[in-house]
Amino acid sequence: MQQPFEQFVRALRAADVPVSVAEVIDATEVIAAVGYEDRQLLKDALALTVAKSEDEKDRFEIAFELFYARTEFRDEFEAWDDPTQDQTQKDADSDCEPDGGDGGDADGSGDGDGSAQGSQGGEGSVPGMQSDLADMILAGDGEALASALEAAAVEVGAANIKVFTQRGYLARQMLDQMGMRDLERMIAALERESGEEPEEGSKLDALSRGRMQLFNEARDYMERQFELYARAAGQQFREEFLETTSMANIPPRDFDIMSRIVRRMAKKLASKYMRRHRRAKRGHLDVRRTLRRNMAHDGVPFETVWKFQEISKPSVVAICDVSGSVAASSRFLLMFLYSLNEVIARLQSFAFSSHMVEISDDLEDHAIEEAIPAILQKIGFRSTDYGQMLRDFRDEHLDSIDRRTTVIVLGDGRTNDADPEAQIMKQIYERSRRVIWLNPEPETFWGTGDSEMPRYRPYCHVAKTCNTVKQLERIIDDLLRSSVRA
Amino acid sequence: MSNSSKEIHLASVDKIIEGLGSASYVASRQIATAILIAQNLDKPILVEGSAGVGKTELALSTAALLGLPLIRMQCYEGLDESKALYEWKYGKQLLYTQVLKDKIGDVLQGAVGLRDSMTQLHQFSDVFFSEDFLEPRPLLKALQHDDGVVLLIDEIDKSDEEFEAFLLEILSAFQVTIPEIGTIKAKTPPIVFLTSNATRDLGDALKRRCLHLFIPLPDAKLEEQIIAARVPEIEARLRRKLVSFVQQLRDLDLKKLPSISETIDWARVLVLLHAEDLTPEMVRETLNVLLKFEEDIQGAHNKIPEMLRQAEKVAEHGIHAATI
Numbered sequence: 001m002q003q004p005f006e007q008f009v010r011a012l013r014a015a016d017v018p019v020s021v022a023e024v025i026d027a028t029e030v031i032a033a034v035g036y037e038d039r040q041l042l043k044d045a046l047a048l049t050v051a052k053s054e055d056e057k058d059r060f061e062i063a064f065e066l067f068y069a070r071t072e073f074r075d076e077f078e079a080w081d082d083p084t085q086d087q088t089q090k091d092a093d094s095d096c097e098p099d100g101g102d103g104g105d106a107d108g109s110g111d112g113d114g115s116a117q118g119s120q121g122g123e124g125s126v127p128g129m130q131s132d133l134a135d136m137i138l139a140g141d142g143e144a145l146a147s148a149l150e151a152a153a154v155e156v157g158a159a160n161i162k163v164f165t166q167r168g169y170l171a172r173q174m175l176d177q178m179g180m181r182d183l184e185r186m187i188a189a190l191e192r193e194s195g196e197e198p199e200e201g202s203k204l205d206a207l208s209r210g211r212m213q214l215f216n217e218a219r220d221y222m223e224r225q226f227e228l229y230a231r232a233a234g235q236q237f238r239e240e241f242l243e244t245t246s247m248a249n250i251p252p253r254d255f256d257i258m259s260r261i262v263r264r265m266a267k268k269l270a271s272k273y274m275r276r277h278r279r280a281k282r283g284h285l286d287v288r289r290t291l292r293r294n295m296a297h298d299g300v301p302f303e304t305v306w307k308f309q310e311i312s313k314p315s316v317v318a319i320c321d322v323s324g325s326v327a328a329s330s331r332f333l334l335m336f337l338y339s340l341n342e343v344i345a346r347l348q349s350f351a352f353s354s355h356m357v358e359i360s361d362d363l364e365d366h367a368i369e370e371a372i373p374a375i376l377q378k379i380g381f382r383s384t385d386y387g388q389m390l391r392d393f394r395d396e397h398l399d400s401i402d403r404r405t406t407v408i409v410l411g412d413g414r415t416n417d418a419d420p421e422a423q424i425m426k427q428i429y430e431r432s433r434r435v436i437w438l439n440p441e442p443e444t445f446w447g448t449g450d451s452e453m454p455r456y457r458p459y460c461h462v463a464k465t466c467n468t469v470k471q472l473e474r475i476i477d478d479l480l481r482s483s484v485r486a
Numbered sequence: 487m488s489n490s491s492k493e494i495h496l497a498s499v500d501k502i503i504e505g506l507g508s509a510s511y512v513a514s515r516q517i518a519t520a521i522l523i524a525q526n527l528d529k530p531i532l533v534e535g536s537a538g539v540g541k542t543e544l545a546l547s548t549a550a551l552l553g554l555p556l557i558r559m560q561c562y563e564g565l566d567e568s569k570a571l572y573e574w575k576y577g578k579q580l581l582y583t584q585v586l587k588d589k590i591g592d593v594l595q596g597a598v599g600l601r602d603s604m605t606q607l608h609q610f611s612d613v614f615f616s617e618d619f620l621e622p623r624p625l626l627k628a629l630q631h632d633d634g635v636v637l638l639i640d641e642i643d644k645s646d647e648e649f650e651a652f653l654l655e656i657l658s659a660f661q662v663t664i665p666e667i668g669t670i671k672a673k674t675p676p677i678v679f680l681t682s683n684a685t686r687d688l689g690d691a692l693k694r695r696c697l698h699l700f701i702p703l704p705d706a707k708l709e710e711q712i713i714a715a716r717v718p719e720i721e722a723r724l725r726r727k728l729v730s731f732v733q734q735l736r737d738l739d740l741k742k743l744p745s746i747s748e749t750i751d752w753a754r755v756l757v758l759l760h761a762e763d764l765t766p767e768m769v770r771e772t773l774n775v776l777l778k779f780e781e782d783i784q785g786a787h788n789k790i791p792e793m794l795r796q797a798e799k800v801a802e803h804g805i806h807a808a809t810i
Binding site for chain 2: 020022023026033040044045047049051052053057267271296297298300303
């Protein structure tokens with residue numbers, strides 16, 4: 001049973017349930033302890049050992065059901081009641097299980113044993129022709145057929161399936177491996193012999209029904225293999241692609257995947273920076289607290305207390321351009337920031353195209369996925385006026401910036417030839433801790449046409465091209481790290 | 487004694503469910519399987535789930551079932567090994583040095599010269615850092631027990647990352663290393679439960695060493711059993727209605743979903759108020775037992791009559807909300 005379990009581990013890994021080698025060892029011990037008899041027990045026990053979060057448990061459940069689904073079809077094959085054979089003979093037949101355990105034997109090379117020969121000696125025998133597969137079908141030995149199928153699957157590398165279209169080809173290969181060609185030749189010979197429609201209950205009928213069933217089984221098997229090993233991999237591939245695609249070019253149908261990606265990234269960053277909010281200043285003794293703590297020991301400093309450094313959470317003001325091409329990037333930036341609420345102390349967000357509005361409340365009260373399109377509807381997709389935006393900001397919100405605030409501006413800096421009001425940018429720069437300007441355009445475009453980036457740039461601590469979610473992640477990582485050093 | 491009782495009570499999943507049931511803890515199959523496996527593999531169980539689904543209660547009930555003492559350690563930020571594992575008894579050590587000063591003359595009797603005194607001194611064992619001066623904290627206590635204990639490390643996610651790393655030795659080998667003394671190994675491996683509310687992701691190293699049990703919010707059937715076990719005074723029909731109501735409440739868009747402990751509290755409140763039926767007024771007045779946010783209470787307010795009608799139907803026909 002070792003081999004199937006290894007396959008199962010592969011399937012789990014493909015389904016994004018990371019299983020370490022040590023966990024595989026644990027799982028093997030678990031299997032030894034609970035056995036294979038009680039399916040539910042086995043499933044629960046394995047879930048405890050290899051799936052280590054709520055999401056992973058769900059994915060484990062799916063993978064388990066798919067993987068162990070194959071055991072169910074073993075009963076579906078019915079034995080063929082040979083009318084010419086007496087009962088005792090038939091019993092002897094089904095007692096002898098053809099060995100389908102290793103695929104090499106299944107190619108019908110013709111070492112059929114005595115009793116298998118016996119069953120062929122009956123009505124409609126085909127001289128000089130034999131097939132293990134036919135024997136198994138006639139004997140109704142679903143168990144043997146199932147294991148032959150599995151052995152053949154290993155032989156043709158069914159688990160290596162990558163794309164959906166491969167499954168027909170691989171299913172056929174599996175059947176060939178099992179000795180389908182011999183079976184087909186035998187069926188053809190029987191057809192020649194009887195020359196017409198097969199009679200109900202005849203050997204030919206049993207064989208051709210068996211063949212149909214095998215075809216279906218093999219195809220189902222391959223479909224399950226695809227679900228198990230390839231679907232998740234395909235999704236991973238898609239996600240990787242989306243991570244590095246320009247945010248403006250992501251089609252709306254992928255927004256679901258995107259929001260999952262963004263959430264995952266945000267979660268990773270959150271857990272990275274949530275952990276330590278205190279850091280020991282090495283070598284700085286806190287004399288006052290040391291003395292106090294050691295009063296019980298007569299002032300003899302048994303216990304020393306060291307000074308700590310409090311690590312503050314950053315407070316962020318995000319100003320997002322929601323006009324045309326920049327809107328997509330804004331969407332993901334906001335989604336990202338709002339998924340980080342655990343590690344950001346205060347987050348205020350503003351959106352503008354010509355005038356600026358505060359959108360913090362909209363985003364806090366509604367799910368981001370709904371709130372953002374509503375905001376875009378309301379004020380988005382108009383021509384931008386950065387000067388107006390900055391004037392609005394100065395008049396109403398400049399107070400909210402203090403020396404702990406990081407200001408993130410997301411926009412292309414294209415002012416449509418209006419006054420850029422760079423001096424307000426300077427004010428913001430002077431008041432805040434950091435100003436980060438994210439521009440979806442590549443740096444070579446900055447300053448061309450109506451882009452006022454060169455005039456804003458001196459007042460930014462960081463000005464970067466931010467076009468893909470991957471870049472966004474890096475920048476936010478940077479933001480969180482720099483606030484740790486405060 | 488405990489070894490044999492362990493074997494009896496933890497022999498199979500059904501035995502465990504039955505045993506925990508007698509300690510009035512209604513366990514699902516998953517929970518029972520976790521305990522069975524933990525026992526077989528000597529592994530700690532990491533229990534996750536939202537607040538109030540009975541994570542801590544599971545440890546308490548297991549201890550009660552096996553008749554083992556429970557040692558509980560509550561985690562918090564800043565918890566360190568001097569509070570979790572051991573500390574030196576500084577006062578006693580100070581006293582010891584005083585005694586030593588007085589007795590040093592006797593010890594060094596007949597010694598001539600510094601070298602001679604030192605050799606004499608070396609003949610005495612170094613008691614200053616010995617187990618006599620060791621103040622055991624929860625973790626060490628758990629290892630020192632002869633018959634084994636149930637060790638509950640509560641809300642591990644609240645502790646620092648360093649502390650998590652420090653736990654690894656205990657969790658994988660049931661031993662601790664104290665630099666001055668050496669390694670102390672558990673006489674009987676304790677049954678360890680760690681609980682987490684998932685306020686932060688735990689490290690992979692920790693997760694790897696544990697069995698991971700996730701306790702979801704219960705379905706109607708299980709919840710009814712739990713209420714029956716915990717609040718036996720409540721009448722069956724009311725119980726069914728109440729459970730159905732809570733189940734429906736969980737389908738609403740709430741900030742904090744009511745969990746089992748809230749349902750139990752509510753059932754107790756209803757018993758105290760001698761309620762015979764759930765009326766909209768009664769529910770409105772007691773809703774703050776179930777819902778802990780003002781917005782949630784407001785949000786649920788006008789849906790109460792509708793949900794009660796549904797609950798009435800369920801109580802009438804004995805079908806669970808999940809199957810409707």
